[in-house]
Amino acid sequence: MDRRQPRTNTKDSRNLTCLTAVALQDHLVKSLGLGKPIGPRNIGLGPAARSRSNKNVRSVIDTGRYKPKPNRTVSAEDEEYVLDPKPAQMTLAQKMGLVAAPQQPLTENEWANVKLKSNNREDSAMPCVICKEDFRTEEQVLLSCTHVFHKTCLQAFERFTGRKSCPMCRKEQYQTRVIHEGSKLHRIKCAVRIQSAWRxxxxxxxxxxxxxxxxxxxxxxxxxxxxxxxxxxxxxxxxxxxxxxxxxxxxxxxxxxxxxxxxRNFDALYKEISDAEWESIQLKAVERGEVDCPICLSGLGLGLESGTVSTTDKQKPSRCKAPHSRHVSTEWPAPKINQKCERKKSAAKQRHTVLLSCSHMFHEICLMTFEELDFSQSRHICPVCRSPYQRKSISF
Structure with missing residues (x-):
């Protein structure tokens, strides 16, 4: 029994050594890409082969018989996806533990925990650490180390540094996932601003x-x-x-x-004139020496006192044949002139005379007729000096 056991252990150790060698060789071949692919080769088709393989030919004119069904896909605003490619299948050496196995992608629960830590710190509400600008509606990536950046900013940082390390915590070989927390917060902020402006x-x-x-x-x-x-x-x-x-x-x-x-003419229209002022106004009118009404051009009450006319002595031809004829001076009566003067005198006596505050005198009936016929003025003005007036009846 004791002799057979070492033989068995030796055999097993040999088999294990062979398996380890094969596993390491397979890992190196796959990692370096030295092996030839096994199976049919994928040869691309030319235009003629592609046209022959396309059997579903549709009419150019749309008759409306077949209506496309709407694609029910998740909107890009809510869709979150991982940017890293899926890792290759583990080799035998990695499964045996001879070579370090690659990091496995995080599960949905693990990504939810990472996102929760980032939201608790309110990283999405703050500007991007690289460009110092708000996220708004631009693409945003979450790293497995719970830090958040713009997608374009992170890609530019990786190209500039030449390696994959987090700009915040310097963790290498991180995983990235596209999220939309920044765009959601930006929409909420815009809605709040619009509501505040409207209110x-x-x-x-x-x-x-x-x-x-x-x-x-x-x-x-x-x-x-x-x-x-x-x-x-x-x-x-x-x-x-x-x-x-x-x-x-x-x-x-x-x-x-x-x-x-x-x-300006308020005093002249509505101020009460005293008797002394009326006397001074009447004195001005008398000094002016006007005896006729300016409207009817007839006397204001001072008519002719005599109705006779005196003529010079004239030689009257004598029909008498007497030798002693003399030149005789006689007063010839003028009956027509006397009648005219009498009519003027009687008419002047019938008309009353008024004195205006502007010292002009008129017949009362003439002035009233002028006021009735004057429609252009809102107030009565003197026909001579065009100034507002107050009037007073006078007698000679």
Whole structure:
């Protein structure tokens, strides 16, 4: 028994040595790519062979008979995937432990734990460590060491360094996975900003409406409030009216000038004139020496006192044959002239005379007729000096 056992151990050790040698040789061949592939060769087809192999020929014109079915795929916003390629199948040497086995990909549960650690630190809410910019909607990668970067930034960092190590913790041979936590946070931030802007707009509109409807209590603010109200009403009236702007401005200027004229002549129209002032005004009229009404051009009450006309002595041819004829001076009556003067005198006596505050005198009936016929002026003015007046009846 004792002699056979060493023989058996020797045989087993030989077999184990042979197996180890074969395993190491197979690992070197596969790792260095020295072995020839076993099986049929994959030869690409030319254009003619591809056209013959394409049996499903479809019509160029779409008749609408066959409708494509929508592809129910997961949206790119929610899809997460691993960027690293799947590792090759373990060789015999790796299975026997002769060579270190490659790192196996993380499972979904392990990736969930890694993502949870990163979210607890709020890495996705902070800028990328490489470019110092927010993630927004750009592609974002999560490393197996729980650090987050832009996909393009990490690829540029790997090309620059020439090796695969984490920019934060310097861990090598990490695994990467595309996630969308940064884009989700960016959308939430944009939605919050839009909602805040909209709510601020609604509150401002409500506040402006409240200011338009409720006047403030302060005197200065109340004055400003009513000024803005009047300005808005005026603008609305101007916009609603269709008229010539130049004509409108001209009318405004004319109305303003008339208002100024009214204020300038306010004393002359509404100030009560005393008797002494009336006497001075009447004295001015007498000094002016006007005896006729400027409207009807007839006497104001001072008629002709005599109705006779004196003529010079003339030689009248005598039909008498007497030798002693003399030149005789006679007063010839003028009956027609006397009748005219009498009519003027009686008409002047029937008309009453009025004195204006501007020291002009008219017949009362003439002045009233002039006022009735004057439609162009809003107030009565003197026919001579064109100034507003007050009047007083006088008698000679």
């Amino acid at each position: 601020g707009y609604v509150v401002r509109c409500w506040y402006m409406k409240l200011r338009d409807s409720v006047p403030p209590k302060d005197d200065k603010l109340r004055k400003k409030y009513y000024e803005e109200k009047l300005e808005k009403i005026t603008d609305r009236i101007v916009k609603s009216c269709d008229f010539n702007v130049n004509f409108f401005l001209t009318e405004m200027d004319r109305s303003l000038e008339e208002s100024r004229e009214v204020f």
